[in-house]
Amino acid sequence: MRVFVTGATGFVGREVVRHLQQAGHDVFALCRNPEDLYVTGVQKVQGDILQPHTFEAQLREAEACVHCIGILRAFPEKGVTFEKMHYQATLNLVRACGKVGVQRYIHISANGVEKHPTTEYMRSKAKSEQAVRSSSLDWTILRPSVVYGGNPNKENFVKILRDNLSKTSLFPYFGKGEYCMAPISTWELSETVRRCLETPESVGKTYHLGGEEVYTYKALLHLICEAGNYKTKLFSLPPVLMSTAAGLLGGFKWFPMTTDMLRMLMQGNDVPANAPTQKLLEVPSVSFRGWLHHGLMEPAGAAALSEKSEGSTVNTTRPLSPDDAPDP
Numbered sequence: 080m081r082v083f084v085t086g087a088t089g090f091v092g093r094e095v096v097r098h099l100q101q102a103g104h105d106v107f108a109l110c111r112n113p114e115d116l117y118v119t120g121v122q123k124v125q126g127d128i129l130q131p132h133t134f135e136a137q138l139r140e141a142e143a144c145v146h147c148i149g150i151l152r153a154f155p156e157k158g159v160t161f162e163k164m165h166y167q168a169t170l171n172l173v174r175a176c177g178k179v180g181v182q183r184y185i186h187i188s189a190n191g192v193e194k195h196p197t198t199e200y201m202r203s204k205a206k207s208e209q210a211v212r213s214s215s216l217d218w219t220i221l222r223p224s225v226v227y228g229g230n231p232n233k234e235n236f237v238k239i240l241r242d243n244l245s246k247t248s249l250f251p252y253f254g255k256g257e258y259c260m261a262p263i264s265t266w267e268l269s270e271t272v273r274r275c276l277e278t279p280e281s282v283g284k285t286y287h288l289g290g291e292e293v294y295t296y297k298a299l300l301h302l303i304c305e306a307g308n309y310k311t312k313l314f315s316l317p318p319v320l321m322s323t324a325a326g327l328l329g330g331f332k333w334f335p336m337t338t339d340m341l342r343m344l345m346q347g348n349d350v351p352a353n354a355p356t357q358k359l360l361e362v363p364s365v366s367f368r369g370w371l372h373h374g375l376m377e378p379a380g381a382a383a384l385s386e387k388s389e390g391s392t393v394n395t396t397r398p399l400s401p402d403d404a405p406d407p
Contacts, residue, residue, distance in 0.1 A: 080276060083107040083141035083181065085128055085148045085172060088115040090233035091187060091226060091268060092147035096121055098269035099145075104276070107137050128168040131175045143183035143276055144176050151234060152337050153199065154330070165203035166210065173214045183282075184216040185275055187268075190224040190287055190348055197346075198339035219275045221268070223288040224348045228265035228370060237262070240300065243335050244309045251316035253345060256297030260348040261289030264365040267357060274360040281360065288357050289350035291364045296344065306371035318345060 086092035087108035106121040113123035126134030189204045196202040227237040275281040329337035
């Protein structure tokens with residue numbers, strides 16, 4: 080299938096591009112700077128999501144579109160806002176797909192959108208989903224929890240924590256630190272995208288994506304320290320103090336958290352009970368603990384999956400990467 084992927088140089092988009100290409104799809108990768116995409120065998124499309132005319136010709140050649148653009152924090156003084164990069168980008172792409180005749184559309188949203196949005200980040204994600212649902216496209220919406228794995232140099236929640244825990248002797252959690260999250264790997268997310276593309280029954284569905292291992296924030300910090308052999312001492316900080324600091328310093332990239340990020344963190348990021356998940360698509364699970372300790376990106380039961388795959392073999396003498404994970 081010919082698949083157009085946005086945000087191709089981003090944390091999630093790059094992994095989706097690589098995964099789909101390795102699965103045999105022809106990928107058109109939208110990038111502002113194509114030289115930043117170190118993936119071979121794909122067609123790089125230089126364009127700007129806020130200017131549809133820069134990519135419509137290549138989009139017209141595709142049979143499906145996967146929208147991966149998203150930001151963790153806004154910098155309004157640079158013109159980088161949630162309204163632009165989430166809502167307007169989505170609206171532009173949905174309209175462009177309708178204009179050029181690309182009917183199949185997969186949208187990467189965020190877990191927590193189903194709650195009453197209390198942050199600019201979540202409000203923009205909710206508006207984006209509404210733009211998708213209001214379209215005539217054959218859409219599927221994916222709502223991942225905290226995503227880990229992928230390019231270690233790309234900003235993401237786990238990288239922010241690792242970087243800070245490795246550099247300081249003291250690090251706070253907020254309140255009791257009992258808010259939960261269900262980290263999901265870039266491999267599981269990318270594999271869910273692939274299966275949606277190849278599963279007509281996923282059209283019109285919304286899936287919440289979360290790992291099987293659920294951690295409180297405090298437990299997650301302890302696990303990262305343990306895996307990295309960091310001697311960082313964790314301590315409880317009243318949320319009001321961190322909220323004040325984030326309000327004053329969150330606009331600076333070097334500060335680890337904005338007010339919105341703190342609010343979303345304390346709301347938790349576990350998958351809602353009884354919500355449709357990637358399990359309905361039989362996506363194999365990856366262990367967050369195994370990835371932290373050993374760099375494993377191995378679906379559970381990979382050996383059994385290998386036996387089911389014609390002509391596929393898995394080298395079990397070394398840690399598996401997403402490249403090694405066979406298709407069931």
